[in-house]
Amino acid sequence: MLDIRQISKTYTSNGKNVPVLSDMSLRIEPGQFVAVQGQSGCGKSTLLLAAGGLLRPDSGQVIVAGDDPYKLSSEARADFRATHIGFVFQQFHLIPYLDVLDNVLAPSMAHNFPDARSHALELIEHFGITDRIGHLPGELSTGERQRTALARALLNRPKLLLADEPTGNLDTDSGAIVLDYIREFATDGGAVLMVTHDAGAAGQADRVIELAKT
Amino acid sequence: MGIWRLVRKEMGYRKLNFVLAVFGVLVATAGLVAQVTWLRAYDMRTESFLTRDMDQAVKRLKAIEKKYRQTTNQYGFNVRVLPERQSIEDYYKSGYASETMDQNYARKLADSEFLTTIRHLTPILRKEIFWSEYKQSATLIGTHGEVPLKERSRRKKPIKQSVPDGQIEVGYHLWSKLGLKAEQEVTLFGRQFIIGKCHTERGSQDDFSIWMDLKVAQELTGMAGKINEIQAVDCTCAEANPTKIRQELANILPGTQITVKVDPAVTRVAIRVTAAQGSVDDLKARHASRVQLTQDREILMLATAALLIVGAAVWIALLAFGNVRQRTMEIGVLRAIGLSGAKILLLFLARSIIIGLVGAVAGVLLGGAMGVGVAAMWGELTEASQMWGLFSPLTIGLVVICSPVLSAFVSWPPAMLAARQDPAIVLARE
Ligand SMILES: Nc1ncnc2c1ncn2[C@@H]1O[C@H](COP(=O)(O)OP(=O)(O)OP(=O)(O)O)[C@@H](O)[C@H]1O
Ligand SMILES: [Mg+2]
Numbered sequence: 001m002l003d004i005r006q007i008s009k010t011y012t013s014n015g016k017n018v019p020v021l022s023d024m025s026l027r028i029e030p031g032q033f034v035a036v037q038g039q040s041g042c043g044k045s046t047l048l049l050a051a052g053g054l055l056r057p058d059s060g061q062v063i064v065a066g067d068d069p070y071k072l073s074s075e076a077r078a079d080f081r082a083t084h085i086g087f088v089f090q091q092f093h094l095i096p097y098l099d100v101l102d103n104v105l106a107p108s109m110a111h112n113f114p115d116a117r118s119h120a121l122e123l124i125e126h127f128g129i130t131d132r133i134g135h136l137p138g139e140l141s142t143g144e145r146q147r148t149a150l151a152r153a154l155l156n157r158p159k160l161l162l163a164d165e166p167t168g169n170l171d172t173d174s175g176a177i178v179l180d181y182i183r184e185f186a187t188d189g190g191a192v193l194m195v196t197h198d199a200g201a202a203g204q205a206d207r208v209i210e211l212a213k214t
Numbered sequence: 215m216g217i218w219r220l221v222r223k224e225m226g227y228r229k230l231n232f233v234l235a236v237f238g239v240l241v242a243t244a245g246l247v248a249q250v251t252w253l254r255a256y257d258m259r260t261e262s263f264l265t266r267d268m269d270q271a272v273k274r275l276k277a278i279e280k281k282y283r284q285t286t287n288q289y290g291f292n293v294r295v296l297p298e299r300q301s302i303e304d305y306y307k308s309g310y311a312s313e314t315m316d317q318n319y320a321r322k323l324a325d326s327e328f329l330t331t332i333r334h335l336t337p338i339l340r341k342e343i344f345w346s347e348y349k350q351s352a353t354l355i356g357t358h359g360e361v362p363l364k365e366r367s368r369r370k371k372p373i374k375q376s377v378p379d380g381q382i383e384v385g386y387h388l389w390s391k392l393g394l395k396a397e398q399e400v401t402l403f404g405r406q407f408i409i410g411k412c413h414t415e416r417g418s419q420d421d422f423s424i425w426m427d428l429k430v431a432q433e434l435t436g437m438a439g440k441i442n443e444i445q446a447v448d449c450t451c452a453e454a455n456p457t458k459i460r461q462e463l464a465n466i467l468p469g470t471q472i473t474v475k476v477d478p479a480v481t482r483v484a485i486r487v488t489a490a491q492g493s494v495d496d497l498k499a500r501h502a503s504r505v506q507l508t509q510d511r512e513i514l515m516l517a518t519a520a521l522l523i524v525g526a527a528v529w530i531a532l533l534a535f536g537n538v539r540q541r542t543m544e545i546g547v548l549r550a551i552g553l554s555g556a557k558i559l560l561l562f563l564a565r566s567i568i569i570g571l572v573g574a575v576a577g578v579l580l581g582g583a584m585g586v587g588v589a590a591m592w593g594e595l596t597e598a599s600q601m602w603g604l605f606s607p608l609t610i611g612l613v614v615i616c617s618p619v620l621s622a623f624v625s626w627p628p629a630m631l632a633a634r635q636d637p638a639i640v641l642a643r644e
Contacts, residue, residue, distance in 0.1 A: 045641070045642050049638045054549070054641065074554075074555060075554045079552060087547075087551060089550075093543060093544075096544075097224050102219070102220075106551060108215050109215055111552055116215075153551075156552070
């Protein structure tokens with residue numbers, strides 16, 4: 001499902017080169033749950049962005065669902081993300097002025113699918129936040145926010161879920177709930193690439209990759 | 215979910231930015247609409263003032279014209295008839311006509327029936343003489359009163375009685391210089407006369423004149439049956455037109471020249487008629503220049519409006535930049551979940567269009583209300599229908615259409631910035 005072939009990425013800031021990834025390769029099959037661990041600043045988020053078609057690597061290739069998103073135009077790549085990829089961010093990044101339902105429905109602005117609403121309600125029900133459906137993110141607990149973010153990532157029925165420390169801000173119980181859902185997504189045939197610090201969280205994965213600082 | 219829903223919710227969430235932006239548009243559009251409405255109200259007011267002044271001026275003119283007709287009826291004209299061959303220049307220089315005409319002319323004029331009414335008609339023989347008995351030059355005036363036809367029903371005798379035969383009347387300077395008295399016997403051209411009357415000072419050539427009966431004067435000067443002037447005093451004519459009167463008299467008395475002198479009273483009223491006519495003309499001119507003044511004001515108004523619009527445009531652009539900066543993370547997330555750059559652009563443009571539209575509608579309402587308020591304060595609005603006349607549909611239409619367009623136009627750069635923003639930059643920074 002995800003095939004990363006020898007990608008390298010070097011950031012340039014203030015005229016200085018910051019090499020982050022070099023010759024990184026990774027393969028995730030459908031149904032596989034892969035966790036990435038490593039020191040802060042070693043390039044975990046960078047790897048996720050590159051895998052999600054948001055950050056073009058300097059060299060190497062990224063293949064998602066058989067296609068290289070970086071060979072597409074910017075507009076087509078956006079649509080590609082909307083159809084194949086789900087993102088969960090560490091800081092959730094819910095849209096502050098949309099309630100839970102609208103946040104979950106947000107991906108349908110990019111790519112409208114007919115059962116978006118019923119699917120959103122299903123996901124909300126599934127993640128146990130139905131009673132919070134009309135609340136704004138500011139009115140939710142951290143765990144509820146992360147579940148909303150997860151529901152949003154799954155609305156488009158992605159083939160690849162990219163999660164950047166989805167449990168980083170959660171207490172053990174909330175974290176466990178979120179991890180269960182991610183596990184479930186993989187069991188249902190989805191591919192998951194999850195960044196985490198947490199050894200416990202990594203323990204849920206089929207495979208753990210240790211990313212070293214370059 | 216559609217983009218409009220997101221735009222609407224965002225505006226409701228970040229109320230301050232939205233309200234400030236709408237307020238900017240509102241100030242500009244309300245200012246514009248209020249100015250246009252005021253200008254119209256002002257125009258209406260000027261128009262009504264001018265119409266009122268015009269009505270008054272025309273009324274005044276009519277009253278004066280009436281008075282003029284009355285005055286010309288009362289006083290009218292003085293007419294002087296001289297022999298045709300008489301040089302007017304000599305007449306004025308010497309004070310009398312050297313040429314003569316038949317005495318019957320006066321009778322003929324008195325007996326004629328015509329439009330002009332003559333109250334007093336006097337045939338005159340006037341001549342410069344040397345009063346050898348007193349070694350003194352003087353003007354001899356022989357007169358004989360005629361009663362004009364139209365006056366005969368009212369009186370039998372002429373107002374100015376002729377001097378009885380055997381008598382003379384003497385002018386002021388003449389009698390005072392020569393020491394003459396009334397009832398005194400004097401000799402003139404070797405003939406005995408009694409002084410019938412010593413006249414008081416008249417301040418004219420009359421003060422050196424001697425009056426006597428026309429017939430006697432003709433005998434003394436050897437000009438039997440001749441006169442050299444006819445005076446018709448207090449002539450009136452419905453037409454009040456000197457040229458017409460002259461024409462009419464000339465038809466009756468061929469071989470004469472006629473001078474028509476307007477009475478000073480008539481001249482005075484005529485001046486007032488001219489003045490009244492002038493003020494009517496003046497108002498007409500002001501009415502015409504009003505259009506020019508309105509145009510000048512419109513230009514001034516456009517200049518202020520341009521200033522307002524530029525100010526509002528800068529204000530909206532700044533607020534749009536602020537909005538974009540505030541939403542960088544949100545834009546990154548929207549891009550990550552698949553929104554294209556074009557959709558992000560649309561998101562921000564839709565927002566600015568709504569701001570422009572809401573601001574314009576509010577501005578039109580507020581500006582219109584301000585305009586109507588001022589017009590009402592001026593007391594120009596007596597009927598509700600007049601209120602609609604204050605509004606310019608073209609201006610309102612332009613404002614409502616142009617405001618969202620302009621708002622979108624100035625929000626384009628920040629919206630473009632948002633659309634081009636690299637989502638990875640913000641997302642990697644988390
Ligand atoms: N846009 C950028 N320009 C320059 N340097 C960057 C940029 N984004 C990230 N970096 C640098 O690249 C390195 C890797 O960043 P990245 O966010 O991928 O690390 P990470 O492994 O996710 O760290 P963390 O565990 O703290 O989230 C860091 O040293 C970071 O400072
Ligand atoms: Mg990171």
